[in-house]
Amino acid sequence: MQAYMRDHAIPKTWPVAERVLVCISPSPAAGQLVRAGRRLATRLGAEWIVAYVETPASARLSQADRDRVVQTLRLAEQLGAETATLSGPTMSEEILTYARARNVSKIVIGKPVRSLWKRMLFGSIADALVRGSGDIDIYVVSGDKEAPVSRPHRERLEPSNALAYAEALGIVALCTAVAWGMFPHVGLSNLIMLYLLGVVVVAMRSSRGPTVLASVLSVATFDFFFVPPYFSFAVSDTQYLITFGVMLVVALVISGLTVRTRIQALAARERERRTAALYAMSRELANTRDAESLLAIAVQHILEVFSAEVAVLLPEAGGRLGHRVVPAATLAIDTTELAVAQWVYAHRELAGLGTSTLPGATALYVPLVGSRGAVGVLGVRPDERHAFDSPEQLHLLETFANQTALAIERAVLAEEAQATQVRMETERLRNSLLSSVSHDLRTPLAAITGAASTLIEGRPAAEAQHELLQTIREEADRLNRLVRNLLEMTRLESGVEVRKEWHQLEEVVGAVLGRLEPALRDRPVRTDVPKDLPLVPMDDVLIDQVLTNLLENALKYTPAATGVELRAWSDGSSVTVEIADQGPGLAPGDEARVFDKFYRGAAGSSRGAGLGLTICRAIVEAHGGRIWAQNRPDGGAAFRFTLPLEGTPPRVEAEGG
Numbered sequence: 243m244q245a246y247m248r249d250h251a252i253p254k255t256w257p258v259a260e261r262v263l264v265c266i267s268p269s270p271a272a273g274q275l276v277r278a279g280r281r282l283a284t285r286l287g288a289e290w291i292v293a294y295v296e297t298p299a300s301a302r303l304s305q306a307d308r309d310r311v312v313q314t315l316r317l318a319e320q321l322g323a324e325t326a327t328l329s330g331p332t333m334s335e336e337i338l339t340y341a342r343a344r345n346v347s348k349i350v351i352g353k354p355v356r357s358l359w360k361r362m363l364f365g366s367i368a369d370a371l372v373r374g375s376g377d378i379d380i381y382v383v384s385g386d387k388e389a390p391v392s393r394p395h396r397e398r399l400e401p402s403n404a405l406a407y408a409e410a411l412g413i414v415a416l417c418t419a420v421a422w423g424m425f426p427h428v429g430l431s432n433l434i435m436l437y438l439l440g441v442v443v444v445a446m447r448s449s450r451g452p453t454v455l456a457s458v459l460s461v462a463t464f465d466f467f468f469v470p471p472y473f474s475f476a477v478s479d480t481q482y483l484i485t486f487g488v489m490l491v492v493a494l495v496i497s498g499l500t501v502r503t504r505i506q507a508l509a510a511r512e513r514e515r516r517t518a519a520l521y522a523m524s525r526e527l528a529n530t531r532d533a534e535s536l537l538a539i540a541v542q543h544i545l546e547v548f549s550a551e552v553a554v555l556l557p558e559a560g561g562r563l564g565h566r567v568v569p570a571a572t573l574a575i576d577t578t579e580l581a582v583a584q585w586v587y588a589h590r591e592l593a594g595l596g597t598s599t600l601p602g603a604t605a606l607y608v609p610l611v612g613s614r615g616a617v618g619v620l621g622v623r624p625d626e627r628h629a630f631d632s633p634e635q636l637h638l639l640e641t642f643a644n645q646t647a648l649a650i651e652r653a654v655l656a657e658e659a660q661a662t663q664v665r666m667e668t669e670r671l672r673n674s675l676l677s678s679v680s681h682d683l684r685t686p687l688a689a690i691t692g693a694a695s696t697l698i699e700g701r702p703a704a705e706a707q708h709e710l711l712q713t714i715r716e717e718a719d720r721l722n723r724l725v726r727n728l729l730e731m732t733r734l735e736s737g738v739e740v741r742k743e744w745h746q747l748e749e750v751v752g753a754v755l756g757r758l759e760p761a762l763r764d765r766p767v768r769t770d771v772p773k774d775l776p777l778v779p780m781d782d783v784l785i786d787q788v789l790t791n792l793l794e795n796a797l798k799y800t801p802a803a804t805g806v807e808l809r810a811w812s813d814g815s816s817v818t819v820e821i822a823d824q825g826p827g828l829a830p831g832d833e834a835r836v837f838d839k840f841y842r843g844a845a846g847s848s849r850g851a852g853l854g855l856t857i858c859r860a861i862v863e864a865h866g867g868r869i870w871a872q873n874r875p876d877g878g879a880a881f882r883f884t885l886p887l888e889g890t891p892p893r894v895e896a897e898g899g
Contacts, residue, residue, distance in 0.1 A: 260288035263346040268307035272314040278383045279350045280321050292318035293326045295333040312637050334370035353384040410444045410452035414459045441493045445500035457493035461486050519547045533653040540646040550624040555583050583607045583619040596630050608643040612651030686717035740864045744777040744891050754789040766805040777891040778817050784861045791854035792821045792881050800825030822880040827873040
């Protein structure tokens with residue numbers, strides 16, 4: 243690598259962070275320039291940017307040169323560079339402006355290929371950068387031996403066909419006719435302005451060829467019709483030669499500037515179109531999380547921008563691609579096309595229509611590459627076979643593909659994160675279940691085993707024997723409740739089936755209190771269930787379990803001999819049931835947590851699996867009601883749940899009616 247600058251050698255160490263800007267051109271050595279810039283950035287441990295500047299002269303580049311620019315930018319991206327396409331009137335000014343905006347400390351450019359006399363006459367980019375660089379270091383790098391640069395051709399905005407030339411002739415003729423009418427009344431300078439106006443009109447409507455023709459014809463017709471001797475190209479006064487020369491130069495300059503302005507306007511319009519399309523797609527992708535919706539959005543935008551048939555192929559089990567059915571997708575994929583897409587997925591390179599790799603395919607296949615590798619393939623079959631021969635169109639398609647790949651990868655990562663969260667939650671619940679069940683099973687089993695051993699081996703007295711048998715029964719009941727809750731929780735999580743029938747709540751309450759009478763023997767229980775309470779549509783077996791669990795919970799977490807209250811009332815649209823105790827109440831924040839699975843309050847006994855209130859919530863919500871807990875103003879906790887009154891209850895005939 244050769245360099246000239248204020249310092250002629252690259253220091254081995256740098257005291258501050260560096261940023262390298264590599265400026266490429268359509269030169270065949272552009273790839274070598276990118277690699278040299280990468281080596282410099284690697285040595286410095288610096289970020290590096292590869293930039294290409296579009297100037298008005300870029301419109302005259304050959305197709306091969308434009309392809310080379312796109313390939314060089316793609317190479318830079320593959321090597322890890324940030325790429326940028328700039329636009330401005332002169333390359334040197336745009337490079338320096340961008341370098342200062344990005345805090346670039348090193349600029350790498352290619353070695354000038356102009357001859358010495360051209361550099362002295364027209365200057366060079368390297369000289370302009372060195373003069374205006376200030377504290378930015380400039381490196382001029384020579385790559386391998388350059389191949390001959392293809393001669394630029396004049397890229398026309400539209401074909402310079404016979405119609406365009408005829409239009410130029412017509413405008414000059416119109417200017418001549420108008421000038422002929424004005425000739426007796428105005429001076430020659432005003433007629434010259436009229437012809438210049440005609441040249442501007444031609445330049446605004448046509449390309450360079452017709453514009454140059456209009457400029458030359460304007461001078462010729464002005465000489466032929468309005469300069470003595472009239473109707474002759476001879477000139478009686480040599481000073482008119484200066485007029486003709488200035489008129490021709492001014493016409494050519496004005497036409498050239500007008501055409502250049504059109505080129506820049508069209509380039510700006512194209513960049514705006516690309517930016518707007520990318521912004522619209524990026525905005526929609528950013529607001530979408532579902533993978534199917536992401537694919538549909540991407541396909542829809544690609545269809546709108548490129549007017550083509552589109553398909554998205556994502557990997558299935560085993561790494562083989564499968565045709566993802568997207569509502570907006572229209573491209574049919576057969577076995578041969580799928581093989582091409584599989585090659586693209588494996589090698590992460592373009593292939594198919596318009597490329598040098600598998601060009602026999604009917605569609606162009608673009609790899610969808612994310613940060614973790616290829617996530618799929620985008621297949622595009624344009625309506626116009628040569629639509630992607632333009633490097634700009636191909637680069638725009640690749641940008642769409644990159645945005646789609648990042649969106650797909652984000653959706654996949656979100657699904658993986660959710661799956662991981664579910665696995666973590668499942669593992670936590672499993673550990674809680676094992677811990678709870680192992681404790682709650684071991685304690686009653688130990689009590690039953692000990693009591694049974696005493697009965698078998700000790701032959702106790704009748705009174706002691708009765709107490710041991712009572713212990714066995716209580717612990718067996720406890721085991722039964724634990725197993726019942728576990729089974730009921732499993733059934734409820736798989737989908738509880740509520741069989742609603744019209745019942746009197748008083749009967750269900752009475753059945754529950756009767757069954758729990760032994761446990762409530764030492765507890766004062768006060769009930770307030772009005773006899774005129776309407777019939778309630780409910781599954782009496784499930785509501786029986788809700789009342790049972792709430793009463794057992796009150797007994798478990800309140801001191802012995804304290805009272806329990808059970809009340810019910812109706813507001814016309816629902817029936818509310820309340821079970822209140824006189825215990826220590828709920829800890830702050832536990833009002834909602836007590837209904838969580840495996841959660842047990844800190845106060846009172848630790849016996850139980852923490853499933854009773856969870857089961858209550860599931861049953862009440864399955865009935866369309868809600869359940870909540872709160873502390874009572876005078877101490878203790880109150881649990882309330884509602885059952886909606888839906889439908890028309892059956893008529894109950896009075897006895898003896």
